[in-house]
Amino acid sequence: MERETLHRYRDIIPDFDAFLQAIRSERITAVRWNPHKVSRARLIEELEECFECVEEVKWYEHAFRLGYEEKPGKTLHHILGHYYIQEESAMVAALVLNPRKHAVVLDMCAAPGGKTTQLSALMENTGTIIANDKAIPRLKSLVANVSRLACLNVSITWNDATKIQAKECFDYVLVDAPCTAEGNLQERITLMPRRMRESLSRLQRNLLAKACELVKPKGIVVYCTCTFAPEENERVVSSILERYNVKLEPLKLKVPHAKGIESFGREQYGCEMRKTARIYPHHLNSGGAYIAKLKKRG
Ligand SMILES: C[S@@+](CC[C@H](N)C(=O)[O-])C[C@H]1O[C@@H](n2cnc3c(N)ncnc32)[C@H](O)[C@@H]1O
Structure with missing residues (x-):
């Protein structure tokens, strides 16, 4: 079966030609x-x-x-x-989470540790960051990076994050979800098969649902991916808004970006999605990113 290409996003990506050019250029x-x-x-x-x-x-x-x-x-x-x-685009999500010093933070999908080590820097090595991942080979890189960068406030755990048995114990949770990584495509504009996108979308929804259970009332959850597929972005966030006691917080990004989309094809996600952000390769000459910030009601 013929694979889809990035052209499936022609109608939702502003300045699509600049986008394609940036995808094909060196970063x-x-x-x-x-x-x-x-x-x-x-x-x-x-x-x-x-x-x-x-x-x-x-x-x-x-x-x-x-x-x-x-x-x-x-x-x-x-x-x-x-x-x-x-990548510059990958530095934005931790800044959106912006954990205060001495906080208790869960980084659910942490390996190899780019965002964990950034969170540790933002917290000035205070508080506690639980940096979790499911994949042992990737955990090795996480351990190496956390120790190389002397992040003393990080503890590393090995779990399927969807199965963590706890409730309302973190001030902040970061869900840097596994995704089809379309934001890292270069030259090759062919996308992953649709079934992979759909199966990741289900996993992402389970991860974000668990994050909403694990965060304390009034706590913050940031959900991010490095892909353009609305099924992995707005669909995941909007389905959680319907079922969990959380609301979207507006983002005040210092970087160029587009707003999240309200619909894609036959799917409706709602106008709240405009509070989320899409960073495209032509915005920063960097990878792509999607970011949403949720706050648990008190
Ligand atoms: C986008 S990467 C994370 C990148 C990392 N946050 C960073 O900034 O360096 C997604 C990670 O999710 C992990 N992952 C996939 N499924 C998971 C699950 N069910 N529980 C925990 N981690 C999972 C993968 O092993 C992968 O390391």
Whole structure:
């Protein structure tokens, strides 16, 4: 059977030609400063010693662009955990969660630890982050990254997050869900088969439902993916809004983005979805992302 292509999103992605061009272009390499290990000023010196092009990112002082650098991990400073290689679009969700110092946080799908280590930096190594993942090979990278970056407030667990037996014990929960990762496509614009999308959509809904059970009243849940498929984004969030005691919070993003969509084909998701955000590759010359912020009613 012929596979679908990114053209299925032609009607929902504003400036579709710019989007396709960005998908086919090389992406800017970005890194994130790890304040647990080095001062920002010292990191800038180190990056400038090692790379030809170092640019500060205006919307986030922890982020730096290294042009089209192919080997950003080749330095001793990387091995020492002074910085983490991460796409700019992937840095937004942890900022939306924005956990306060000393909070108790669950990162449900944490490996290899990009967002866990960012949350740890935001919390200045205080409080507790439970960084969980289901896949053992990926947990090894999570352990390595958490220890390389000296994230002392992180404990790592190995669970299917949909089966965690607890209730209302976290101030914040991040659901960085497994997805079809269409936001990382380059050149190849053919999508994963529809059955995979549908099965991921069910898993994503179960993960987000569990997050809503695990978060305390008035606590915050952030749901994110790196895919464009509405079945994995707005459909998941709208189905949870119908069944759980949570509401969507408006996002105040400092990065260019499009609003979440109200419908796709025959599916209706509702106007509340405009409170969620879609970041496309042409917005940041980075990957794609979808982000929704939910608050549990008190
Ligand atoms: C998008 S990746 C997470 C990336 C990570 N948050 C980061 O920023 O580096 C999704 C993760 O979900 C994990 N996963 C898939 N199903 C899961 C489940 N039922 N419970 C917990 N983790 C799961 C996968 O192993 C994968 O590591």
